[in-house]
Amino acid sequence: MEYLLLLIPILPLTGAIINGTIGYFIQKRYGGQINGIIATTTISISFIIAIYLFFALLNLPLEQRRIILNLYNWVFAGSLSIDFELVMDPLSAIMVLVVSGVGALIHLYSIGYMHSDKSQWRYFSYLNLFAFSMLILVMANNLILMFVGWEGVGLCSYLLIGFWYQDIDKAVAGMKAFITNRVGDFGFLIGLFFLISGIRLIEGDYKMVSLSFDYLKEVSERLSGVHFGSFALLTIVGLLFFVGATGKSAQIPLYVWLPDAMAGPTPVSALIHAATMVTAGVYMIARLNFLYVHSPMALTVVAVVGALTALYAATMGFAQTDIKKVLAYSTISQLGFMFAAVGSAAFSSGIFHLMTHAFFKACLFLGAGSVIHAMSGEQDIRKMGGLKNRIPITYYTFLIASLAIAGIPGLSGFFSKDEILYKSFMSASGFMGIWGYVVFLLLLIATLCTAFYMFRLVFITFFGSEVRAGEEVAHHIHESPQAMTYVLIVLAFLSIVGGYVGLPEVFGVHSSIESFLEPVFEDSCKVLSLPSSHTAEWIIMLLSIFAAIIGIYAAYRIYYKNGYEGARPIRERIAPIHYVVENKYFVDEIYGFVFVDSVKIFSYLLSQFDKYVIDGIVNLAGKVTVLFANLDGLIDKYVVDGVVNVVAHGIKFIGERMRGLQTGRIQDYVYIMVSGGLLGLILIRVLIYFMK
């Protein structure tokens, strides 16, 4: 059974490889539908296996609900030994179900959405590769393997945002996403190094360590005692990991890439930039709960940043006119809710909201995709309106999902959001103190804002008497193909019922998702227990319903009759504020100035320095060398060559004199020989004579 675990990520990888290698020929020969079917089939089988394993998990006793597959020893460096190990425990089971389930639906939807694209093979290959990376991310049983998935999804996100790379803006959006993510990943990596050095401090240099989650959980207690200077190690690690999470999950201050990421195809926005990848940060913190609970300070930062993001992004949703951008800011805001939840040590509430959000936000995005499809590619909501009767299925599913995200009782978003509000309020009397109330208040206002901007979107897009786009577009409006509408219906259905796995305790039942996740979180909950109060929960529930209704009512008053124009009086009254919000608080410009331009100026200065100082030195050195080389050349020419030439000329001179001797006539030689012999004889004679 363990080997089924391997099958879950391998199947989408197979699909990616098939589409990536021979997909082009398949599309050319049989049409792009086949590419889509291959991709959808692989991920669907993964989903079925995931369901099977989920039930297998349920059949195990509570304490043993873990299926582990240790494939092989993957990294072995010094005293670091990391296994390629996949795990299926309640937390990763939920993530795998969400990823493969929503993923399969969106693959199916993509077949319809992308039906006229030229390179569907590339699209489906990327999409499958994404599914593979994401599944590795959530099934990894150690930090290093998780990081592989973490980087893999970042890569696929980049590839898919820039899918239509001929459009320079889209390619740039892809790069922006990738680079912003790199900033976060840098924090993540440094956190990892800190963690390893901390482990070395408590374990000594030679003990084998594996960085698997079980191991980290074991040593977390001891790690909490380690301090670097005046900071606890786990606070540093927690905050650095959170930097990684802000990059991947688009939180302040690294959220800027997500709105631009809407340049990608809409199903991609739904799958990667709403339902799955962006939740990786939340998953990571929930997975490392045992580290975070030892650092209340890190948790507080996570919660406060999450809550700030939730409100901040929600306000930006007020002034956007691009249907997908509104949803993008909504995603950032909802991710803020999740971070507020995990930051309040309510890990299961965060995961619960992650799950319900995956359903309704995927539904909203795919609904938006369907609207864009109907409007022949138009994304500006000012040009929409009156679509209610023209594309009814899209309208109803979109409405259901909007109600869910707004937090209307009975729908999934209500339960999960209410749980987060309640837990953050309770954390105020727990470890967070006054910050807990701040988080709670921010989230409550964000709830109101959520309801407002969502229904602003609904009223402007679907209500009103006529379409405000041109005659041509209006005439062309049609409901999307069945592959798309069925997916919308399924997701709308899930948006309704998804919340019933986590009914609050005040209803007299025990939240089933919470008890399912208990094996993962129970030890952490013992460290940081939150108080509970039924009275508070009732009051908070009423407050959140109240906030949602106010938000919807305000949107109704302003936008129901005249669509976007209905807000003109208000807009004019608060023109400066509107201007700032419409331009996203100029954060992009500020980042552009602070980071991009400053780097540009700095590099210009460096280039000038390079040009004049470094190059000057180099040129000087070059000139000096040339001078010396010339001198050397002269010496060589006149002294060394002179000696050689004198020798050669001498030999030539002698040779010319001597050549006369070699006449080639044999008699001359004999003559010389005989005379020599005679001369020798005479010499000897004379010598003998004198020696006597």
Place this chain on the structure above:
Amino acid sequence: MMDITVREMLLVAAFLFSSGIFIILTRQNAIAILMGVELLLNAVNINFVAFDRFLFDRVDGNVAALINIMLAAAEVAVALAIVICIFRGIRTAETDRLDSLRG
């Protein structure tokens, strides 16, 4: 009759040797030079025999002279062959004309 001693023998040999050298140095014809060389060899043979006969009275000198005679025959054979080759090549046996090794 005057005794023939080693002195006379050596004088004959010296005369022969000098004649040989003279021929070699003066004649232009390769064949004639070869004849001069024969004279040199035979002068040496006479020396061998003379020394053996009058000084040691053993057989070694005679053997050496015999080997020399044989060598001379072989040498003449080879040398004549070379001369014939040269003659075929440049239609002359005049040694003054054979100066292609001149420096």
